[in-house]
Amino acid sequence: YLDGFYHRPRIDKELLAAHAEGVIGLSACLSGEVASRLLAGDEKGAARAAEEYREILGRDGFFLEVQEHGLADERTARDGVVRLGRSAGIPLVATNDCHFHLREDVEAHRVLIGIGQNKTVAELARDYAYNDEFYVKSGEEMARLFGDIPGALARTVEIAQRCHVTFPEGIPLLPRYPVPDSRLPEDYIEELARHGLERRLADGRARRAAPSAYGPRLESELGVIHTMGFEGYFLVVWDFIRHAREHGIPVGPGRGSAAGSLVAYALRITDIDPLEYDLLFERFLNPERISMPDIDIDFCQRRRDEVIAHVREVYGSENVSQIATFNLLQARSCIRDVGRVMGMSFAETDRIAKLVPEGIGVTLEDALRDSPRLAEAVAGNPDV
Secondary structure, eight states: OOSSGGGOOOOOHHHHHHTOTTOOEEOOSTTSHHHHHHHTTOHHHHHHHHHHHHHHHOTTTEEEEEOOSSOHHHHHHHHHHHHHHHHHTOOEEEOOOOSBSSGGGHHHHHHHHHHHHTOOHHHHTTTOOOOTTOBOOOHHHHHHHHTTSTTTTHHHHHHHHHOOOOOOOSSOOOOOOOOGGGOOHHHHHHHHHHHHHHHHHTSOOOOSSOGGGHHHHHHHHHHHHHHHTOHHHHHHHHHHHHHHHHTTOOBOOOBGGGGGOHHHHHTTSOOOOTTTTTOOGGGTOOTTSOOOOOOBOOBOTTTHHHHHHHHHHHHOGGGOOOOOOOOOOOHHHHHHHHHHHTTOOHHHHHHHHTTSOOSTTOOHHHHHHHOHHHHHHHHHOTTO
16 A cells, blocks of 8 residues: 555555445545546446445445535536435535645645645646645635535534544554564563673773673663563664674664663664763663653665665564654745746845855744845845
């Protein structure tokens, strides 16, 4: 389901049927199967599709969706959906396709799409699928649009009240490392850490700390790890770093608070001796401030995919995901990107961007207040 067109998650009806218990489904927008068939003049095909979804999701689990954004095809689809709902006895629900918060956000949304697709506004003219109706409408606005379809709005509340998805909070959900010979994770990590420390201390390096200081520190850290229940986490990280080293994939020496862990050093998760540099384990794990450990690891950029493939093979691709980061455009970058999408020359946008005062966290409002030349450029040129 993660291998779809442009990596958009999708499922087929067979997979939907296998996991249909407790699922509520709507027939979707103009791109949905029911609406698409109606727009093609295939009312019988639309009815078959709706009946199939109702059979999969149950009589109380499938609804026909009606929308109104002022699009020409929506009226045709809406009339067909209403007829289908009456003939098949499938309830209707009114929805709004929301892509931005306020009506006036449409131009900002258009520009944002242009930045993401690396197109100018002129190039987007034929591809931009939205108008200023794709904002979050109030209940009163929705009532005016769908007052002729009794119950369609009330069902949105009914559906919301039926949704009871909860996630356990405050309980770490960690993958279970497949410990060999059905041994306990705490026994296995102790064995690996003690043997690893012996090998580290036998490498012949001169060390600031006395050898006798390492054993008590290791046992103390293991005790904290056991108390906090993070043996599995350390084993997971140890395993994929070991895999990388065994396959010649360069691994960084470690950074961040994890460098203060002697257990991590013994397991070769890091290559920094914390006693050598007086690094504190408590900055990494502290039983008085229970939080998930965070080990920052660097792999060779060219071969990091091999490490990810190994993790997927061990734990299953359905249990492995990569972290997404959401960035905010800084004022200067924002001006350059928006100017490019608006079709302005690089020289012009760069000149304007450089009028923004330097500094961390400077907003466009700050820049207009603190830079008279920028305020003058804005006042004198509507494009700016």
